[in-house]
Structures are given as C-alpha cells and as structure tokens.
Amino acid sequence: MTIKLHVFPMSPRGFKVLFAAEQLGIDYEMVFVDFGKQAQRGAGFTALNPNQRMPVLEDGEYVLWESNAIVQYLASLKPESGMLPSDLKARMAAVKWQFWESAHWDPAAAIFMFENVVKALFGIGAPDPAELKRGTELMARLAPTSKASFRRPASSPATR
Numbered sequence: 001m002t003i004k005l006h007v008f009p010m011s012p013r014g015f016k017v018l019f020a021a022e023q024l025g026i027d028y029e030m031v032f033v034d035f036g037k038q039a040q041r042g043a044g045f046t047a048l049n050p051n052q053r054m055p056v057l058e059d060g061e062y063v064l065w066e067s068n069a070i071v072q073y074l075a076s077l078k079p080e081s082g083m084l085p086s087d088l089k090a091r092m093a094a095v096k097w098q099f100w101e102s103a104h105w106d107p108a109a110a111i112f113m114f115e116n117v118v119k120a121l122f123g124i125g126a127p128d129p130a131e132l133k134r135g136t137e138l139m140a141r142l143a144p145t146s147k148a149s150f151r152r153p154a155s156s157p158a159t160r
Contacts, residue, residue, distance in 0.1 A: 005070075006031040006048065006056040010117065012109060013067040017055045020071045024078045036122065068098040104142055111135030 005021060005028050007014030014033075021028045033039050033054045040052045048056045049065040057064045057073060064070055072095075075084035085091045112135050115127035 003028040003074075004031050004058040005029070006033050006045070006054050006058070008033045008035050008054055010121070011054065012106065012113060014055050016067050017057070017070045017074070020074050020083070024074055024081055024083065026074055026077060068102055071098070100145070104145075108135055108138035108142060111138070 003021070003026060005014075005017055007018060007030060009015060009018060009030070009032070018030065033045065039045060040049075040054055045054075045056075046052055048058070048063050051065065053065065055065070055067055055070055057070045059073075064073055072084055075081060079086065084094060111131055115131050115135070119125050119127060
C-alpha cells in the first residue's frame with residue numbers, strides 16, 4: 001500500500017515531508033491540499049486532522065499529522081538511512097533539532113513565507129514592513145544557535 005502525503009507543497013512543512021520521502025526513496029502519493037479552496041477545512045480533511053492543518057500522512061488505516069512526527073515515521077521505515085539513528089543519544093540529538101526547528105526556526109521563517117509568498121499568491125496585500133522587521137529580529141536572535149550547531153569540537157575526527 002502506498003503512503004499518502006496530504007500537503008500544500010509550497011508550505012515549508014509540506015515541503016519538508018516531501019523532501020524527506022524523496023531523500024529516503026519512499027514511494028508515496030501526494031494529495032494536494034488546496035489552500036485557495038480551503039480544502040483543509042472540509043469534513044474529509046478534518047476527519048484526518050481535527051486541527052485542519054497539513055501535512056498529514058496516511059499509511060493504510062494509520063493517520064499521522066505534524067511534520068516532524070511524519071519525518072520521524074518516514075525515517076523509521078528506512079533505518080539503514082541513518083536519518084533517525086538507533087543510538088539513543090544520537091537520536092535525541094536529531095529530535096532536539098526537530099523541536100528547535102518547530103519552536104524557533106519555523107515561526108521565524110513563516111513570517112517571511114507569509115509576507116513574501118502567501119500574500120502575493122492569494123492577492124491579500126503587500127508585505128508588512130513591521131512583520132518583516134520582526135522576522136529579521138527573530139532570525140538574528142536564532143543565528144548564534146544555528147551557527148554553533150555547525151561547529152565541530154577540535155577533538156572531532158572530522159577536524160583531525
């Protein structure tokens with residue numbers, strides 16, 4: 001049975017699960033969630049996710065929502081990929097960054113996506129300079145954390 005991914009592909013959350021499925025080589029059927037027609041508010045979609053948000057994964061009778069949960073589920077289907085390590089501490093390091101992305105990065109990035117893309121796509125006005133300033137300030141606050149994550153300690157095998 002093919003996994004169904006209900007997504008609006010231009011959404012970072014929808015794109016994230018599509019990207020994970022592609023990188024993992026998982027067969028899936030993309031089910032387009034048409035935001036322009038408020039498809040996420042329909043009875044059929046609400047039955048899948050009462051929050052009326054996408055993405056949603058269907059694997060037979062199993063339904064899962066929340067993008068990072070879906071990414072973990074997909075990675076669990078291909079343990080040989082190493083995307084979701086079996087070692088507990090390595091796995092928790094990956095999960096920690098998923099929580100950080102969801103709690104910090106995504107809300108900041110969403111400001112730019114909404115102001116610069118969604119508004120233009122749906123004809124709902126020009127970008128709000130105050131919102132763009134707020135997004136820039138949030139990103140500046142996040143920069144030290146994201147930069148620190150890419151530094152390797154001097155004792156790391158990759159730096160020897």
